[in-house]
Amino acid sequence: MKKFLADIDVMPLKEILDPQGKAVTGSMKNLGLPEINNVRIGRHITLEVDAETQEIATEKVETACKKLLANMIMENYSYHIREI
Amino acid sequence: MKKFLADIDVMPLKEILDPQGKAVTGSMKNLGLPEINNVRIGRHITLEVDAETQEIATEKVETACKKLLANMIMENYSYHIREI
Numbered sequence: 001m002k003k004f005l006a007d008i009d010v011m012p013l014k015e016i017l018d019p020q021g022k023a024v025t026g027s028m029k030n031l032g033l034p035e036i037n038n039v040r041i042g043r044h045i046t047l048e049v050d051a052e053t054q055e056i057a058t059e060k061v062e063t064a065c066k067k068l069l070a071n072m073i074m075e076n077y078s079y080h081i082r083e084i
Numbered sequence: 085m086k087k088f089l090a091d092i093d094v095m096p097l098k099e100i101l102d103p104q105g106k107a108v109t110g111s112m113k114n115l116g117l118p119e120i121n122n123v124r125i126g127r128h129i130t131l132e133v134d135a136e137t138q139e140i141a142t143e144k145v146e147t148a149c150k151k152l153l154a155n156m157i158m159e160n161y162s163y164h165i166r167e168i
Contacts, residue, residue, distance in 0.1 A: 009128045024152065025131075031151055035134045035144055043092045044128035047109075050119045060119055067115055068108065 004049045004057040008079040010070045011042035043071055048084070057081055088133045088141040092163040094154045095126035129153055132168070141165055 012018045021040040028036040047064070051057035061079055070077040096102045105124040112120040131148070134143035145163055154161040 012132070021129075024129075026121040027152055028148060031148070033144055033148055035133045036148055037133040038135070039129060042128045042130075044095060044126045045105075045108075045123065046095070046126075048121045050121070060117055064112060064115070064120055068111055075118055077123060 001050050001052060002057075003084050004054065004081050005050060005084045006045075006047050006049060006061045006079050006081045007056070008045040008047070008061065008065060008069060008077060009042060010045065010065070010075050010077045011040060012075055016074050042075065043069075049081070054081060054083065085136060086135050086141075087148070087168050088138065088142070088165050089145060089168045090129075090131050090133060090145045090163050090165045092129040092145065092149060092153060093126060094129065094149070094159050094161045095124060096159055100158055107139060126159065127153075133165070138167065150151060 005042040018040050021067065025037060028034065028039065048062050049057040051060060058081055061081060065077045066072065102124050108125065111125040111131060112118065119136060133141040133144050135144060142165055149161045150156065
């Protein structure tokens with residue numbers, strides 16, 4: 001059995017307002033960083049998967065994203081997986 | 085003036101308990117994914133920086149991370165920056 005590490009990003013869809021990101025963009029101005037714009041905030045998730053092959057690990061990560069980690073109505077996800 | 089996109093990950097330090105990650109690890113078992121372990125949950129942040137050079141953009145992102153995006157007591161951060 002091999003062990004894989006998955007790095008997953010879950011982000012709000014572009015079409016959807018990101019009030020937390022908007023608030024942080026505003027704070028950048030107050031912090032003396034007016035050059036920073038369009039902040040968007042999502043989640044970064046790392047996890048370990050035990051699997052025989054990278055393909056099986058990828059399947060497990062897909063299932064985890066769809067069923068638990070991302071809300072497919074409001075978010076999209078991307079990931080990369082590597083053996084550890 | 086050039087425009088850069090920064091991808092920033094802010095994660096709880098390894099030494100620090102991540103109760104949200106622990107809860108999600110537990111849910112994986114109930115979801116029929118017992119192969120998934122050691123879930124850790126942090127933030128993924130994207131932002132745009134206007135700057136003359138990549139070095140200046142990097143400095144701005146460092147300042148933003150230290151002052152606003154990460155809590156250096158409990159979290160660490162990493163990023164990459166590319167011109168868009």
